[in-house]
Amino acid sequence: MENMNWSDLSFGYMKTDYNVRCYYRDGQWGELEICSSDIVNIHMAATCLHYGQESFEGLKVFKGKDGKARVFRMDENAKRMQSSSRGIRMPELPVEKFEEAVRTVVKLNKRFIPPYESGASLYVRPLMLGLGAQVGVKPATEYLFMIFVTPVGPYFKGGFKPSDVCIMREYDRAAPCGTGTIKVGGNYAASLVAGERAHSQGYAAVLYLDPREKKYLDECGPANFFAIRGNSYITPQSNSILPSITNKSLMQLAESMGMTVERRPVPVEELATFDEAAECGTAAVIAPIGRIDDLDENKSYVFSADGKPGPVCEKLYTRLRAIQYGDEPDTFGWVTVLD
Numbered sequence: 001m002e003n004m005n006w007s008d009l010s011f012g013y014m015k016t017d018y019n020v021r022c023y024y025r026d027g028q029w030g031e032l033e034i035c036s037s038d039i040v041n042i043h044m045a046a047t048c049l050h051y052g053q054e055s056f057e058g059l060k061v062f063k064g065k066d067g068k069a070r071v072f073r074m075d076e077n078a079k080r081m082q083s084s085s086r087g088i089r090m091p092e093l094p095v096e097k098f099e100e101a102v103r104t105v106v107k108l109n110k111r112f113i114p115p116y117e118s119g120a121s122l123y124v125r126p127l128m129l130g131l132g133a134q135v136g137v138k139p140a141t142e143y144l145f146m147i148f149v150t151p152v153g154p155y156f157k158g159g160f161k162p163s164d165v166c167i168m169r170e171y172d173r174a175a176p177c178g179t180g181t182i183k184v185g186g187n188y189a190a191s192l193v194a195g196e197r198a199h200s201q202g203y204a205a206v207l208y209l210d211p212r213e214k215k216y217l218d219e220c221g222p223a224n225f226f227a228i229r230g231n232s233y234i235t236p237q238s239n240s241i242l243p244s245i246t247n248k249s250l251m252q253l254a255e256s257m258g259m260t261v262e263r264r265p266v267p268v269e270e271l272a273t274f275d276e277a278a279e280c281g282t283a284a285v286i287a288p289i290g291r292i293d294d295l296d297e298n299k300s301y302v303f304s305a306d307g308k309p310g311p312v313c314e315k316l317y318t319r320l321r322a323i324q325y326g327d328e329p330d331t332f333g334w335v336t337v338l339d
């Protein structure tokens with residue numbers, strides 16, 4: 001890995017040395033297995049393939065100046081995966097087992113953790129699949145939980161810069177009482193058409209509205225939404241939003257910086273009153289929004305006309321990254337140093 005150009009890596013897949021797997025059979029989870037193949041051999045009638053009985057997670061490991069690898073809030077990912085399991089009738093993986101799997105797979109692929117200076121990180125992707133041969137619609141009897149890792153480059157290659165998003169009312173990411181609050185592949189499949197349409201028109205993402213009334217802001221395809229107004233951090237509350245761990249952390253940070261945090265339904269028109277707007281998630285931490293175009297109403301909301309992110313977004317971004325890389329003391333207890 002000596003002559004690897006870590007900073008040039010994209011958010012893509014690179015084969016690493018090992019992945020870890022754990023099977024659920026006869027009503028219980030088995031032992032962790034270490035595997036060097038990146039192929040999964042499953043029955044063609046598995047429930048994950050036909051009926052979408054599948055969930056996933058995403059988290060990152062960062063190498064610090066001190067050479068130590070740190071993982072960010074993996075207990076939160078473990079708990080969220082349990083919530084996804086409950087949502088689509090899969091067995092819950094114990095938090096300890098999830099954490100053991102993360103530690104094991106990171107240790108086995110140590111040479112793929114990008115160095116501190118690169119601004120890159122090791123992306124950790126846990127997933128759970130319903131297995132077994134079944135044609136009737138019912139939960140599987142066997143499951144596979146696995147984690148693979150792959151190094152990913154810094155999200156902002158040309159610096160921390162805003163991008164534009166759009167509102168399109170003819171698409172929903174998730175139903176009002178559906179699977180929006182859990183991390184399942186089906187939500188992503190449902191967002192591909194709108195996402196491609198947005199990209200082809202030059203937008204980074206779609207900002208979805210609440211699917212019941214189309215009156216309130218929900219979130220972007222793979223990221224939560226938040227805005228800054230004066231001293232307030234405002235983020236939508238809805239029953240079709242995925243609870244982002246980044247958003248949760250930013251809310252805590254904002255509060256610790258003396259800001260007021262408002263988590264509530266946010267009417268679309270309120271966009272006109274915000275000083276800053278952004279997407280947030282593991283991939284970018286914060287992706288500032290320059291402009292939101294409401295394509296149905298022919299309206300634009302501008303948050304950055306000069307191509308620069310707002311000062312509060314910049315501050316939150318810098319602080320959270322500093323905690324993740326171990327540059328700043330972790331007063332919240334978010335980081336686990338791995339050996």
Ligand SMILES: *Cc1c(COP(=O)(O)O)cnc(C)c1O
Nearest residue numbers: 222223224242244245246281282
């Ligand atoms: C994963 C995900 C996010 C971001 O969550 P983080 O825990 O911050 O990475 C936001 N929205 C959706 C729909 C997601 O699937």
